[in-house]
Amino acid sequence: MTVSMEETSRIQMLSATSKDKKTDRSLVEKYHLGPLALHTGLVLSCVTYALGGAYLFLSIERPEELKRREQALADFGQLKDQFLGNLSSLTPEKLLDTYTKQLMYLLEDAHNAHTFEHFYTQKDEPKDMWTFSSALVFTTTTVIPVGYGYVFPVSAYGRMALVAYALLGIPLTLVTMADTGKFAAQLVTRWFGENMAIPAVIFVCLLFAYPLIVGYILCSTSNITFLDSVYFSLTSIFTIGFGDLTPDMNVIHMVVFLAVGVILVTITLDIVAAEMIDRVHYMGRHVGKAKQLAGKMFQLAQSLNMKQGLVSGVGQLHALARFGMLVNVGAKEGVEEQEPTDDGIIAFSPDVMDGLDFVDTLSIYSRRSRHSAGNSARNLFLS
Template sequence: MLGDRNTHSNHAQGSAIFNDLPTNDAWDLEQLLPEDQVMLDDMPTWKKYARIILPHVGLIILSLVYIIGGAFVFYHLEHPNEMYIRGANLRLIDENRRKMLRNLWLLVNNNTLTREQVEMTVIEHVDNTSRLLFDAFDTHFIAASHLRNPSNLIDHSWTMTTAIFYTTTLLTTIGYGNLVPVTFKGRMFCIFYALLGVPLILITVADIGKFLSENIVWLYGLYANMQKSSKTAPESVDGGEDRNENKEAIIGLDVSIPTSLIAIILLGYMAIGAVLLGTWENWDFFQGFYFSFITMTTVGFGDIVPVKQQFFIFDLFYIIIGLAITTMCIDLVGIQYIQKIHYFGRAIKDARYALVNVGGRMVRVPDLTRVAYMLQQKYGQRKRGSDTLWDGAYAPKDLNRIRYIDYSGFPSIESLTSFVSSILSGKSKDPVKV
């Protein structure tokens, strides 16, 4: 009898809890949100947008400050060393040049030497000069302009512009390798600077990519809804209520972007960059496209790099947006197929696209699980003290394992064919009502 009373008491408590739930619309998520989030509706519009936009803008500003600050440090660590090494090697080249001219003059005025001896001496001087020049061009920050005019103060490897270009390519993990720190302090600073900066820049690029992907999904969703609305417009007026319900169900569905559209966006951006870079770097179209592809994939071989410093800011802008577009493509297409591969052969067939009739309204399975999770968090069972009494509704602990329920013992040939065809076509299946 005591157990029966406890059971009736629990049922009464559960009924009282669910009687407190709003009855006008059981799927109104705003009723499940905390009060501070519901109060957002009472905020002015500019405050709502400010709360949404300011964190993203702040992240971008923080990244810019970090890049420019690091460029300033690298410039002051590496530029003096560049000037010292260049000056020392220019003096060494000049001394070797004077020594060669002096010895050649002595050879010309010495009639006792044979022709073979003169040639061997001249070849030795030429080899020494060539070695010095190759070493200077390779590691000592010397270009042909410095040999013609040793007092040249323009053509420097480390400037604020090149330092910004270096820090950006460093933090985006591209790393062309055409400009690197060579001092001990510069390399030590590079380690700690990249340790914090790489995650920051990758998060910023991913945030921009997420913004682009959401807008692409929104625009494509508008296009898809317009296409479906135009197809259902000629129907008779008798089924108006059914059309409204179908429209709500269609809007609630996940928008699947075709793979072909994403490929067009990515390749089109690379093609535009190939034309622009080819214009101001004197590259042909293939060189520009090759550079864009190597950059967007963060491979960064460094065999082809921009050299016009006056266009470095435009190059960096193009690189950052390109990395964000690449992230967008991964977000829209890559993750979708990774999930399909991960759950292939062990998940419920087409559960993601299924619609469940709940109270006369068609609800997607992912939406159903999300609402159930929110209900569980707010009204679910909780322990009271150290006893075993529970409040609220019961939810199995292994409910999250539903995604692993096999549709059959092994993936069928039909499911394998549909999976491969969905990857090749880039189109999602139509929802299946259950």
């Protein structure tokens, strides 16, 4: 049977394809490219989600900010004109008090306060609230979630979009952080082996050192003190985020700082929890062994108590038997010499001990019963 050239070439192509697939599969398994691709895909999806959210909220809230800014500028201008127009008709003290109350009422709105700060007190440095960097900080601190509150949506569409964005983004980010922390913890476990005490101590030290290092950097490059910088770092990486401090920090640096800090907290908690669980299991195993040993000791004590009680009972029976035999022998020897009294009553002479055998290896009755065949069952019972 001959094989044609076409069939031969087809077989060669199939074999080459199968070899390539085996080579690709071996490379994926050798370098663990599958799990690495999964981890990388989660991180990229989280980053893409934050960037897309920044563009979304910027497009929604930027027009609202411009509209509210125009209204704030008009309100402040009207209040200024009223103050200047009433200077001649009212006393300065009363006019100033009225003007201050109206101004404080306007400044309760965040957009009005921002407009007054950057367009009246700092005319040379006008600054917008909603920029791409502020929107990125907003989306990042929403999905991590820290929630500083530096900027926030005020329009109805922005608030509805925020609810939907957070419902999907927070679980995605938490899964990504947990997955990244788990992946790093597995690498550390492979490096140190089964001994998790050393990496636990290392990561706890890193967790304490990280806020101090970031606090020193913020203190050197920003407008807040070292204590406030450490406070800001701690409240950020533990996702508390009061938003009471606003350090001058680059948006990329802030996002990296938050991501690294939260991942560090996740890894530390994972490793420390694994070490504590291992300790608990170790103690539990030894407690189980101790229970088994205590049970065996209790059974041994019960058996010893039963044997000791049996030996004591046998000894008491043996003493009773000897006493009975002495009484019986004495009664037989003195029965002929006894004479009835005037009342016709004779002294009691027990003779019920003739048919008793006892288990006592030291007793003559036990030794005597060993020579008699078929009487082994009578060692404990009445004949």
